[in-house]
Amino acid sequence: PVPVCLDRLHSSKKKKNTFVFVGRLSKNKRLDLLVEAFASASQNKEAMLYIVGSDFENLRKELERKVKNLNAEDRIKFLGKLPEQELVELLASTDFFISASDYESFGISAIEGMASGCIPVLSSIPSFRAFVEKGKNGFIVDFHNTKRASKKLAQIMELSRAEKEKMRKNAIAYSKRFEPKEQTKKLLALYSQLHNKRR
Template identity: 35%
Template sequence: MKKKILFLGESYRADAITWMNGLEEFGDFEIITWELKTPSDNSKNRIKRVWEFLFAISKIKSLIKLEKPNMVIAERTTSYGFLAAMSGIKPIAIAQQGRTDLWPEKSISLPLKKIIQNYAFTKADLIHAWGPVMTESMIENKVDMSKVLVLPKGIDLNKFENKNTATPEKIHAIVTRSLLTEYRHVTILKSFAVLNEKGIDFSLTIVGDGSQLNALKDLAKELQIANKVKFTGRIANTELPKLLQESNFYISMPITEGVSASLFEAMACGCYPIVSDIPGNRSWINHRQNGQLVTIDNDKQLAEELIWSFNNPEYRREAARKNRIFIEEHVNYNTHMKIISDKYHQLINAID
């Protein structure tokens, strides 16, 4: 008989879908989901979301009474992780999504978030760190590291195949991050405007949706590169591999990062990565060895690094080859999700 898992988190997100699908495939679990309904896209909705969060426990407990799950898992240690800890279900697995999950760093609610996070850490039976950069803040917070599993969910190598068709004579760049200010799409557009001024041919595909969509479209027009920039909007995750395989550059300029599945997907498909120089990216990218690192908000440096790598195609090809091998050996979805699923069964059996 299948074991039931209650997943607390935004079930539409690609990371969440990967997590849940892997548990169903490799653990033979049945997944039940619950999430907050109010988006946090403006100040009014953020206030509504806080109220929804305050009354969430009673709704979750009603769902638990109805479905009787064997385990609860949650993404983010400061929100859904706290709700999981309050749910009354054992065992509990929570996943830190960012480098700390304490974001924004200057938020007035930060002291409260720290209290909530510490409570979730204490109550959890298993804590996921999708990469080593996440463990640094856990150690600082004196988390019981024996409960921490450092392992990315991995990439489905059967979907994200190494079948890159991009022509090397032109920059075919892709960005696959949400259109939010923290991902610095403005920096990316400005850097490509520099390339345009220098007469370097390119196409830039920006995948995803978010609050900055219209502003970014307007900026592309202002920079006179709108004819070379394609905004796809939100797409199905099944459509993403083809777009990556048609691109030879992957660009990502976030100001903070935990572990980026988007980066892994691009590396798997043969895209050459140019990313922001932050701890979460330095865990995987060594400058001018298997990609390039660029200072946050430095559009001129990004343009320079793009030009350098475009003028060194042999280096890029070798980097792409090494990156694919790395993904196959260290970020394999089939292997990692089997490990995670087995761990969940062990936790459930220990409670039973």
């Protein structure tokens, strides 16, 4: 695993049913599927989705039109690329980190979200399934089935505060495995093991 510097991240008072996506606005992130599922799930609910990241493939206008057509402009906001400290504070106060990506080499943003106390709600791809223990430290959602994804998101929005706090603690604890000092320990143990085999 890639070491992730988590020292600057923290968790603070969470705003209920707030979700954040952090990443480039590119086709592989499947923000089209994400906004569709979220718009449906959040109808008549107090919920908000923040989309953070640079407009890498000029998709923002198209996505904003889609959000408008879904009548979800009041609960899906595009924030563009944020200064680092603003992003840190947003993650700290957000309930869930969400991504519908079709592929990710690792998923550093999701780990940073977990370190900030965000419960991960992620697509069913190998890199995400590798660190999400369903129902324990996060959720895996099939965003390609919009109806099913919407139903799952609606269920997630109904979690009690106690259920969320338990999962939040598990997410923070899991994220610590990716701190540089932990990765260094693993590398040293591996080198030692290889060295002993050669002797």
